[in-house]
Amino acid sequence: MSTDLILHNIGKYIALDTEEKEYFVSLLQEKSVKRKEFLLEDGHICKYSAFTVSGVLRGYTIDNNGFEHVLSFAPEGWWMADMYSLISQKPGTLNIEAIEKTELLLLSKANQEILFGKVPKFERFFRIITENSLVSYQQRLMDNLSLTAEDRYNNFCKRYPTLINSLPKKDIATYIGVTPEFLSRMQSKMLKRK
Amino acid sequence: MSTDLILHNIGKYIALDTEEKEYFVSLLQEKSVKRKEFLLEDGHICKYSAFTVSGVLRGYTIDNNGFEHVLSFAPEGWWMADMYSLISQKPGTLNIEAIEKTELLLLSKANQEILFGKVPKFERFFRIITENSLVSYQQRLMDNLSLTAEDRYNNFCKRYPTLINSLPKKDIATYIGVTPEFLSRMQSKMLKRK
DNA sequence: CGTCGTTCTTAACCTAGGTCAAGTTCCTTT
């Protein structure tokens, strides 16, 4: 599996020499998940950060009434993990499933710690991407509290124009915080208005 | 101003020798903000991370209809910043205000970068607290999508029992994502039930 | 290429929580 994408990605934030690159890559393992296959199920302990080389992952929780809520998607070039479980090494609540056939590179928590010891620059890399992630969750939280469902949907379309056609509508719905039925009604209303 | 609390706090995640502690402290500046005084206003660029030594800060945004939404509180021992603005050095949307007289230690973005260069361990410290913060925003987002207002209120009371009496109810309301009027009605309903 | 399960749509009805308005109580400031 090609490691170009992941190295390019990291290269945006920290500079690595050839040896460091090779060492980093040696800590990764490849994994392929089929459509609808799970990478992680709730109640289990998350042992890996997953980087998507191709395909898309979906991370979601199931509430007390059995409804799904999408926490995040991980298309090409994105990382995915149950951060709560990964950090605490306690059973988590996230389900991670492939929406389509997906190729991953996995970095185990154990290897990540070893990496931090050997190449401290990676501590910086993960600090930076965690900060960026934090900012986007803060924004999403404020959006949920202050925007209408329609505005949130339009934001989603603007922000992820490529994703919009490759994701099931029901998952977009629960990502932006509405029921699939309501998204459907909203879309037909928007069409009529145009 | 005492730096015991901040050093103790950092000590939970990384070990520092006396010299490193002194160096770190030398990069901080003290600041005192009065009740209702602003530390940062929206439209400005955030230049500092603030650590609360005593008192409480409130970080909130104002939406298009003029309504406030509390993003976070920073009581004793917590950090506060407009992370979006701090990272990007672009104008932000967060207002940071003292709820009561508050004593702060400020670490400027410039000094933080210098600190990372001189004592790389701090990169680890900030990675870890950013990860923890990320996890709590993820949890809060899922709670907003799956719990009723009453459950969110009860969670808040359980999680921050000490804060509950020192914060204005209107701020608790917009933190959990309801109007102050609705929180009021909810509370009287809960009293009657008991 | 048919079929069976998922996903999507539409419609009628429902409810949690919002809005507006008017009072009351509590503080802050002088």
Added chain:
DNA sequence: AAAGGAACTTGACCTAGGTTAAGAACGACG
């Protein structure tokens, strides 16, 4: 201690979005 403004409460009414149900269309797999 008085006054003025926040913060809080309560009530009547409203609406964005949820729920339930049933049919239609899509698409994965044999």
